[in-house]
Amino acid sequence: MPTFNLKINNKAYTVEADMDTPLLWVLRDQIELVGTKYGCGIGQCGACTVHVNGNAVRSCLLQVSQAEGMDITTIEGLSEDATHPLQQAWLEHDVPQCGYCQSGQIMSAAALLKNNPHPSDEDIEATMSGNICRCGTYIRIKQAIKTASKS
Ligand code: FES
């Protein structure tokens, strides 16, 4: 089986996997970074969102062979101690309900704020429309992103 060198949350990992194994399964099953969730497996829900070279990417669609040499960040690497402004705003607004979608939501929002620190309502809606929440926490997500954008 081929070997891949990955850089995840500023740490180096070497994994064995088939070329077309989704990064999501390598993160969860081999590296045990289980904050990244499986929702749909076809790029439609956003639960598996991570950062690849600073951009929000659906890890269910990215093959491990495509991820080699990239700078990958998961929810576990977003901050060392949950002090990212979005994590603080998520707490302040008590955003999660069941929580399943929330790491993907935060990773999408973090990529948005990195590229656009003061997004408009329309910017937020356009970016976050690809992240589904079956609990309907959308209003609190938007409020939290706005709070984080002011910090
Ligand atoms: Fe990747 Fe749904 S699990 S987008």
Ligand code: FES
């Ligand atoms: Fe339950 Fe979003 S908080 S799916």
